[in-house]
Amino acid sequence: MNIKSYMKKIKYYLRYLFITDDKYVSYKFKKYFGYKLDLDNPKTLNEKIQWLKINDRSNLHTICADKFLVRDYVKDKIGEKYLIPLVFETFNAIDINKEALPAYPVVVKVNHSRGVFLIKNKQDINYKEIQNKLKDELNNNFYYRTREWQYKNIRPRILVEKMLLDDKNEIPYDYKFICMNGEIKFIQVDMDRFLEHKKSLYNIYWEKQTFGWNYPIGDDVKKPKMLNKMLELAKTLAKDFIFVRVDFYISNNQIFFGELTFHPAGGFGKFDPFSIDKVLGDKLQLPKKVLH
Secondary structure, eight states: OOHHHHHHHHHHHHHHTTSOHHHHHHHHHHHHHSSOOOSSSOOSHHHHHHHHHHHBOOHHHHHHHSTTTHHHHHHHHTOGGGSOOEEEEESOGGGOSTTTSOSSOEEEEESSSOOEEEESOGGGOOHHHHHHHHHHHHTOOTHHHHOOGGGTTOOOOEEEEEOOOOTTSSOOOEEEEEEETTEEEEEEEEEOTTSSOEEEEEOTTOOBOSOEESSOBOOOOOOOTTHHHHHHHHHHHHTTOSEEEEEEEEETTEEEEEEEESSGGGGOOOEESTHHHHHHHTTOOOOSSOBO
């Protein structure tokens, strides 16, 4: 980490580290949306996601937010065949080098944050640069960025997975199932994630929705042949949670699990039009008591 990044990190922590979670998310919410967050009577989906961040916490959330530990949870719930093949995992960034990586394309990522590196050809990689970025990520606690409690106690590590590719040898669509109270309310399809990130939204009957969420609306996406199976798997994985996003990929006519996300965009994702935030908020029923 260079001195400029280090000082910026220190300044950030000194400013926000000792603020309680509810005050922090309230401050950030007002900054993002321009109106006061009501944690006592949340109405919009983003408000309810903030409520869940503060009030719905368990060790299971931590396990399932850990991209390594969640593999055992998924294996138990729906089966090992849906897991992306894991090449190896490590706690040391220096282990990501040309000798250690296989000849086939891989994805290198951390288990507790958003750092992702796509390596299609291991001969053309600046390993020192990747190692330095991974070291920075390993030293970051993602909890402090958005106060998502589930990340606070994850032990950071690096995962190397086989890269999934579609029939055009590109990164496949990311199918994200938004589940509320165990039911799938809509499906988000992410495309061009590493270029010009866009999202197309569908209901469970694969009718395209007219609203956007946090990114520009993408092109029409053909209904996947395995949609019904993904719907079934998503509902199984969502049963234990009030609100969760369940992600899948399709590669070589096979479904693969991506991740579980409890607070998409940290609860700061803007809807277009804004009114949809309230419409979707009405669909999510919160418990009457705090769940710690």
